[in-house]
Amino acid sequence: MNEARKKKLIWQLPFLTLLIVGTILIIRQQQNTPYQHNKGTIFGTTYSIRYQYDKDLKPQIEARMHEVDSALSMFNKQSIISHVNRNEPTELNDMFINVLQTALQVSDDTQGAFDITVAPLVNAWGFGFQNDSTPDQRAVDSLMQFVGYRKLSFDGKKIKKKDPRMMLDCSAIAKGYGVDAVAQLLQEKGVENYMVEIGGEIATKGISEKRLPWRIGVTKPTDNPMEDKTELQTVLNVTDKCMATSGNYRNFYYKGGKKYAHTIDPKTGHPVQHNILSATVLSDQCTLADAYATAFMVMGMEGAKEVLKKHPELMAYLIYDDQGHNRVWFSPSLKDKILK
Numbered sequence: 001m002n003e004a005r006k007k008k009l010i011w012q013l014p015f016l017t018l019l020i021v022g023t024i025l026i027i028r029q030q031q032n033t034p035y036q037h038n039k040g041t042i043f044g045t046t047y048s049i050r051y052q053y054d055k056d057l058k059p060q061i062e063a064r065m066h067e068v069d070s071a072l073s074m075f076n077k078q079s080i081i082s083h084v085n086r087n088e089p090t091e092l093n094d095m096f097i098n099v100l101q102t103a104l105q106v107s108d109d110t111q112g113a114f115d116i117t118v119a120p121l122v123n124a125w126g127f128g129f130q131n132d133s134t135p136d137q138r139a140v141d142s143l144m145q146f147v148g149y150r151k152l153s154f155d156g157k158k159i160k161k162k163d164p165r166m167m168l169d170c171s172a173i174a175k176g177y178g179v180d181a182v183a184q185l186l187q188e189k190g191v192e193n194y195m196v197e198i199g200g201e202i203a204t205k206g207i208s209e210k211r212l213p214w215r216i217g218v219t220k221p222t223d224n225p226m227e228d229k230t231e232l233q234t235v236l237n238v239t240d241k242c243m244a245t246s247g248n249y250r251n252f253y254y255k256g257g258k259k260y261a262h263t264i265d266p267k268t269g270h271p272v273q274h275n276i277l278s279a280t281v282l283s284d285q286c287t288l289a290d291a292y293a294t295a296f297m298v299m300g301m302e303g304a305k306e307v308l309k310k311h312p313e314l315m316a317y318l319i320y321d322d323q324g325h326n327r328v329w330f331s332p333s334l335k336d337k338i339l340k
Contacts, residue, residue, distance in 0.1 A: 034052070034054070035051065035052050035208075035209045036049075036051055036058075038062075043068075043178060045175070047065070047196075049182060050194065050195045051186055051193065052192065052193040052194070052209075057189065061182055064182055064185045065182060067181070068177060071095040071096040072095070072096065074119070074169060081168055081170060084168055087161075095177070095181070097156070099174065100154060102177075102288065103149075103170065103291060104149060104154065106173075106288070106291040109307065109311075110292075110303075112266055113295040113296075113303065114291050114294055116173070117148060117168060118147055118264050118266050119168060119169035120147060120165075121264045121269050124139060124140070125264060140270065145163070147166070172290065173294075175198050175199045175200075175244075175290060176287045176290025177287045179197070179202065179287075179290075180203065180242070180287050183196050183286070186205075187205075191205075192206045193206030193207050193208070194206065195214050201245075201286050201289070201290055202244070202286070204216075204238050204241060206239070206240075214238055214239045215235050215339060216235070217232040217236075218234045218319075219233065221277035221278045233328070234338055234339075236317070237336075238337065244283075244289035244290040244292075244293045245278055245293055246278065246290075246294045246296070246297045263294065263297045264298075272297060274300040275300075276296070276301060276318055276319070277320055279293045279317075279318050280318075282314070282315040282316075292307070292314060296318065301318060304318060312333070314331070315337075316330065316331050317331075317334060317338075
């Protein structure tokens, strides 16, 4: 080694040492920073949020979730969506506009399988906030005249309904948006490791308290009250991804020996009858994952696969019934994320 290279190496050593020491200190600080765990109820469901931060952010987190509730909850009589449904003058905020635009985008992409105007039908079949009984075909036909997202127009500031009796229902997208809103708050605070879960919809980043990737289970569908409803069908590595699941096994009833599931097909006005039991979607945004999971439940297996061909950024795990046995289909890109 010549003299010039020796001198250069000597000058570099202090900087290299400083870099190593600094890296060790940063890692040690990250390991010593505690994980907070906030839980409670919101949007008529539960939430559980874990994040690595030196302060408890529960007041800010709940404030952000209540902002979403004030924009999108049909159960909140003073929310923006409630004012819209009552045809009352109201100012649309950014949250409401973002969700509406995303909903209309997914509606176009799924040929109307996802439709936020199905509220009257959801109520009529006993799954909404009015809890009516099962309707006959005449009642369904009368409701269908003011259902259909294409009967809405939106210019970025104002909503126009073709029929004033139209009602918006964001319940199939609001939880996902709430997850994104909380995740955004955590990122604004500089949080690098978190898991946000609201009513089963999830966003994750970084690693868990165990210094491992975030592992999330997909519940095994069952409509048998005697079976364990917490049994897992699979476990997925969802680190740095969002995940949402829609399933007819979660909300249904029997009447006259027939099963009525909560997913309503906007084109027929009736609960869907195909063999998909649950649809889990992974995306970079929980808002999109939530909406597409619902759409796939409406579209069925082949329809879902066609949409997925157009969107390689989406991944899906579909559980379906095959003559009384649960079968699984999943996106090829999801294979490496399946842990069980």
